[in-house]
Structures are given as C-alpha cells and as structure tokens.
Amino acid sequence: MDPVANTAKPGATPSAVLVPAPRSALSRLTALPPATRLRLGLGVAALVAVLVALALSARQGDYRVLFANLSEKDGGLVIERLQQMQVPYRFGDGSGAILVPADRVYELRMKLTSAGLPKGGAGGYETLDQSSPFGVTARRESMNLQRAREGELIRTITTLDSVADARVHLAIPNANGFFRQQEKPSASVVLTLHPGHALDRAQIAGIVHLVSRSVPELSPGDVSVIDQSGSLLNPSESVAGLDAMQLEYRRQVESAHAQRVLALIEPVVGRDNLRATVSAEIDFSQVESTAEEFKPNQGGAPATVRALRTEESLDPGASLPAGVPGAATNQPAVPANAPLQGAATPLQAAGGATSAAGGRREAETRFEVDRTVRVTRAATGSVRRLDAAVVVNHRTTVDARGKRSTVALTPEEVDKLTALVRQAIGFDAARGDTVQVINVPFHSEPVPDIEPTPLWQQPWLLDLLRGAAAPVALTLVALLALLGFVRPALKAALAPPPPGSRVDTVVGDPQALPASTGPVAIPAPAQSDAQLRVQAARDLARQNPAAVAGIMRGWVSGNAAA
Numbered sequence: 001m002d003p004v005a006n007t008a009k010p011g012a013t014p015s016a017v018l019v020p021a022p023r024s025a026l027s028r029l030t031a032l033p034p035a036t037r038l039r040l041g042l043g044v045a046a047l048v049a050v051l052v053a054l055a056l057s058a059r060q061g062d063y064r065v066l067f068a069n070l071s072e073k074d075g076g077l078v079i080e081r082l083q084q085m086q087v088p089y090r091f092g093d094g095s096g097a098i099l100v101p102a103d104r105v106y107e108l109r110m111k112l113t114s115a116g117l118p119k120g121g122a123g124g125y126e127t128l129d130q131s132s133p134f135g136v137t138a139r140r141e142s143m144n145l146q147r148a149r150e151g152e153l154i155r156t157i158t159t160l161d162s163v164a165d166a167r168v169h170l171a172i173p174n175a176n177g178f179f180r181q182q183e184k185p186s187a188s189v190v191l192t193l194h195p196g197h198a199l200d201r202a203q204i205a206g207i208v209h210l211v212s213r214s215v216p217e218l219s220p221g222d223v224s225v226i227d228q229s230g231s232l233l234n235p236s237e238s239v240a241g242l243d244a245m246q247l248e249y250r251r252q253v254e255s256a257h258a259q260r261v262l263a264l265i266e267p268v269v270g271r272d273n274l275r276a277t278v279s280a281e282i283d284f285s286q287v288e289s290t291a292e293e294f295k296p297n298q299g300g301a302p303a304t305v306r307a308l309r310t311e312e313s314l315d316p317g318a319s320l321p322a323g324v325p326g327a328a329t330n331q332p333a334v335p336a337n338a339p340l341q342g343a344a345t346p347l348q349a350a351g352g353a354t355s356a357a358g359g360r361r362e363a364e365t366r367f368e369v370d371r372t373v374r375v376t377r378a379a380t381g382s383v384r385r386l387d388a389a390v391v392v393n394h395r396t397t398v399d400a401r402g403k404r405s406t407v408a409l410t411p412e413e414v415d416k417l418t419a420l421v422r423q424a425i426g427f428d429a430a431r432g433d434t435v436q437v438i439n440v441p442f443h444s445e446p447v448p449d450i451e452p453t454p455l456w457q458q459p460w461l462l463d464l465l466r467g468a469a470a471p472v473a474l475t476l477v478a479l480l481a482l483l484g485f486v487r488p489a490l491k492a493a494l495a496p497p498p499p500g501s502r503v504d505t506v507v508g509d510p511q512a513l514p515a516s517t518g519p520v521a522i523p524a525p526a527q528s529d530a531q532l533r534v535q536a537a538r539d540l541a542r543q544n545p546a547a548v549a550g551i552m553r554g555w556v557s558g559n560a561a562a
Contacts, residue, residue: 029489036489043485050478054471063090063099066108067118069164070098074118081117082108146170153214157189157207162197166190170215186222187211193227201248204233246284249381253280260424261390265417273393273442278425281385287378292371307366386433388425392417393442409439 029037066089067078078098082089087108090099100108112118150168157166167190173183189211193199199207204225212220225233257278265274392414394406409417418437427433455461541548 032489032492036492039485040489043481043489046481047478047486050474050481053474064102064105065092066098066100066105066112068092068097070118078112078117081112081115085111142172142174146172149214153189153211156210157191160203160207162193162199162203163191164194165192168211172215184222185215185218187215187218187224189223189225191225191227191233199233201245208234246282246381250280250282253282253383254278257386257388257425261388261421264420264424265390265392268417268420269392269395275391276421277389279387279389280383281387283378283382283384284380285378286380287376289376291374291376293374305365306368307364309362309364311360311362311364313360383431385431386425386427388421388433388435390417390421390435390437392437392439394439406441408441414439 029040032040067074070078075098079089082098082100085108087100087104091097092099150170153168154166157163157168169188169190170185171187172185175182189207191199191207207225208220208223211223212218223234227233254277257280258276261276261278262274265276392409394408396404397407398404414437418435421427421435421437425433425435427435
C-alpha cells in the first residue's frame with residue numbers, strides 16, 4: 001500500500017485521508033489504447049494458429065497407407081465412402097495411395113473390402129457366383145471362365161513385392177473333336193514393376209510356372225512375360241540359338257577364365273596396367289551313342305564252350321545189289337555166320353557184294369567270344385574353344401631426377417606373360433585355343449580433383465533442414481508474436497503505476513484536509529485518454545483546493561519531492 005497522501009499535524013486527528021483506488025487487470029487491459037489492444041489480439045491469434053499447425057504437423061506421421069496403386073475410378077469410390085464415414089484422409093505423393101489414420105487402417109480396410117471396394121480392374125471367380133441370364137450360350141460361359149482365370153492370376157501376381165500391376169491374356173482355343181491335332185493354349189503376361197525394382201530369373205520362372213499350371217495343357221514355353229517397357233523377360237531363344245540359361249552359363253565361363261588371368265598377371269604388371277577378355281565357345285549339344293564289339297579270345301587261353309550238340313542217325317534200309325550181273329547175283333543170300341575167333345567178315349550180298357546200312361552223324365560246338373557294349377553320352381556345356389586377348393601397358397620408370405617415363409616390355413617379357421595366360425586358361429592347341437598378348441601404352445586422361453561436398457550440401461543435412469523447416473518457421477512466428485505483440489501489451493497492462501501517479505480516493509471530508517498537509521499526489525490519468533487526466537485534476541481542485549494550492553506552492557518553490 002502507498003503511504004497516505006495527507007499527514008495530520010502532531011496531536012491532531014485527521015478527519016480525511018487519501019487512499020489509492022484499486023485497479024483490476026481486466027480494467028487495465030480495457031484501458032489500453034486501441035492500437036495496443038489490436039496488436040495484443042493479433043499476437044494471441046498468431047500463437048493459437050501456430051499451436052494448431054504444430055499439432056496438425058505432429059499428427060501427420062500417424063497416417064498409414066489404406067490402398068495403393070488405385071485407379072481413378074476406384075480412388076473416387078473409396079474417397080466418397082471415406083467422406084460418408086467422416087474419416088480424414090490424405091493422398092500419397094505421386095503413388096496413387098490413400099492414407100488414413102494409423103489406428104484405423106485395418107478397420108477401414110475390412111469395412112471397405114466388405115463393401116466391395118476397391119473393385120479393381122478384373123474380377124476373379126466371384127464373378128461366376130452371379131446368376132447367369134437365361135439362354136446364355138456355351139461360348140459366353142467359356143469367356144466368363146477365362147476372364148475369371150485372368151482376374152485370379154492378376155491378383156496372385158500383384159501380390160509380389162516388385163510387381164505394381166499386371167495384365168494376363170489367355171488364348172484358349174475351342175476344343176473340337178473333329179480335328180486330329182488340337183491347338184495348344186498360350187498366355188501373355190504384362191508386368192508393371194515398382195520404380196527401382198527388378199525381377200530375377202527365379203521369380204520370372206515362378207510366374208511362368210504359375211500361369212502354365214493354372215491353365216490345362218499350357219506348356220511353360222507358350223507363356224511370354226514382358227515388362228512395362230516392352231522387354232521380353234523370358235526369351236525362349238537368343239543369339240546363336242542359345243537360351244537365357246545357356247548365355248548365362250557362357251558368361252560365367254568367360255568371366256571365370258578372365259578372373260584367372262587377372263589374378264595371375266596383375267601382381268606382375270599392376271592392377272591398372274592390364275585389360276583381359278576371354279571368349280568361350282561352348283558345346284551344348286546332347287549326343288548319346290551305343291557301340292557293341294565282338295573280339296576272339298586273346299592269348300593262349302582255351303575257348304569257353306557255350307553249347308555242344310551231337311546228332312547221329314542210322315537207317316538199316318535194303319542192301320544194294322552188288323557183284324557181276326548174272327545168275328549168281330540172283331541167288332538168295334547165304335546166311336551170315338560169324339567165326340568164333342578172328343575179325344568178323346563183312347556181310348556179303350548176293351554175288352559176293354557187301355551189304356551196308358545207311359546212316360548220318362552231325363556234331364556242333366559253340367564257343368563264347370568277347371563282347372563289349374559301350375554307351376557314350378557327351379557332356380553338355382563342354383568348352384569347345386577359348387580365345388583370350390590381353391593388353392598390357394608399358395612399364396613406368398622414374399629416373400634419378402624423379403621424372404616419370406614409360407618403356408615398352410621386351411619380347412622375352414611378353415613371351416613370359418603369354419605363357420602365364422596360357423596356363424591360366426588351360427590352353428589346348430588340339431581344340432584350337434588362341435592367346436594374344438599385346439604391349440601398348442594406355443591413354444590416361446587426367447582425373448579432375450573432386451572437391452569434397454560441403455556440409456551445407458550434404459543430402460542428410462538437406463533432408464534434416466527440409467523436415468525441420470516448417471516447425472522452425474512456426475516457432476519463429478510464435479516467438480515474434482509473443483515478444484513483439486503479446487508481451488509489450490501485457491507488460492503495459494499488468495505493470496503497477498509509479499508512485500505519485502495513482503488516482504487516490506479521498507476518505508472523509510475533503511474540507512478537513514489542511515492546506516499545510518504537504519504535497520498531494522495528482523491522480524494519474526488513464527493511458528487510454530488524455531482527457532481523463534484533465535478531468536481528474538479538475539475533480540481534485542474542486543474537492544480539495546487547499547491541497548492543490550499546496551502542490552502548486554511546492555512546485556514553484558522546488559520542494560515537490562518533499
């Protein structure tokens with residue numbers, strides 16, 4: 001509390017005193033000039049706007065992708081449904097994606113899917129569940145089945161990480177029992193890959209296998225896969241009649257031989273003084289031959305009997321007439337008699353002819369012989385010929401003065417390098433391999449000095465500044481509004497007035513204030529209007545003229561401070 005402006009004489013009881021009038025903060029704010037109050041309002045509005053912007057920017061990281069790669073039609077339907085559900089959404093930058101709050105992604109995805117959104121470019125087997133019109137033809141039914149297969153294949157292929165979109169075209173001929181040779185089905189797949197993504201050979205083979213297994217009697221060779229640029233991803237044939245796998249194998253063989261040459265020659269001539277390339281001719285033909293050989297038993301080894309057959313026959317038919325024609329030969333034969341001792345005498349026919357019986361004897365013996373059966377299968381992918389070309393730079397020498405110069409290699413050194421190259425590639429003159437080593441100076445261009453990227457151009461710093469630009473700008477705006485508009489107004493409104501500038505209230509009879517009470521504080525006018533000052537001075541002079549006279553005497557005599 002300020003001291004009482006009126007001090008009574010000793011021993012006297014004052015009947016009236018001056019008490020400072022209390023002023024609230026709201027009254028002080030309303031007493032401010034209009035310009036000050038306008039700046040205060042603008043500052044508060046700017047602070048609120050900055051806080052709202054910071055809150056919104058902080059919630060941007062809570063958005064997740066609801067659906068990606070939507071067509072314009074499906075995107076419009078999804079947005080319309082989100083607006084009906086009063087769900088906030090955002091668009092992805094150039095990706096055709098719709099983003100929603102992260103805590104509602106799965107809920108919204110299930111709701112929209114149950115509603116049939118997004119519909120997509122092609123339907124699957126669910127299109128067959130629709131009732132067909134009466135009288136639909138078999139041709140129409142087969143077309144609906146083909147469209148359903150294409151739609152299911154598209155859905156399956158687009159689940160791959162690298163595939164953004166896909167189109168499948170099936171060419172299925174009509175089955176006709178009147179033709180002996182039926183046409184085979186074929187398929188074409190068009191893939192749209194994500195930027196920066198590519199499919200390896202195994203993934204392409206998987207797509208071909210998937211399509212071929214989804215259509216009856218469709219062979220993998222009748223499936224073509226291309227990308228969005230029109231490049232064939234599964235060529236069946238390439239240059240020189242080789243497919244992709246054979247070309248890859250040939251490149252691997254050539255690269256392996258070239259690496260051997262580099263690993264052997266680089267320590268001798270230096271890493272930057274050597275260039276080598278190897279061309280391989282690979283035999284991918286598959287040849288199978290069978291040979292059967294028979295040879296007699298070699299050496300003095302006895303032959304092995306395989307089979308032995310003996311056949312003997314005796315025919316006791318009538319004896320043939322013998323002797324001199326005449327009466328004697330016509331006589332009956334004399335009975336045979338065998339002597340008791342000695343050799344038996346041959347039978348004699350009539351007339352002294354010997355009677356002999358007819359017979360036949362056959363003997364056959366089969367022996368085993370050496371038999372060799374040889375089956376030969378030629379190796380697939382065997383090296384038929386190798387051609388190696390090596391270029392070696394001149395030798396660099398430094399003289400006593402430190403001057404650098406290049407000198408060609410000697411023929412002996414070139415021959416040694418040629419021998420090393422031949423050993424590295426497995427040179428075989430019988431198959432026609434060639435090796436060529438040439439020593440020539442390399443043309444070297446001066447390498448420009450690459451200055452290091454300054455810190456302010458580093459990508460990570462630029463990304464950091466780009467991400468922090470908005471929060472920093474909002475913070476600066478908030479500080480400017482707070483320090484430039486709000487703080488001065490609040491300071492002027494809430495600061496206590498200096499002594500002697502208050503508006504005092506007279507308690508008691510104003511006439512009781514004596515003239516000799518000393519200087520009395522002039523009521524401080526409000527800062528909002530200068531007329532209040534004049535009015536306050538008039539009121540004080542009217543109520544207590546003696547006090548005003550004392551104040552004036554103090555000002556004139558120079559004792560106002562007392």
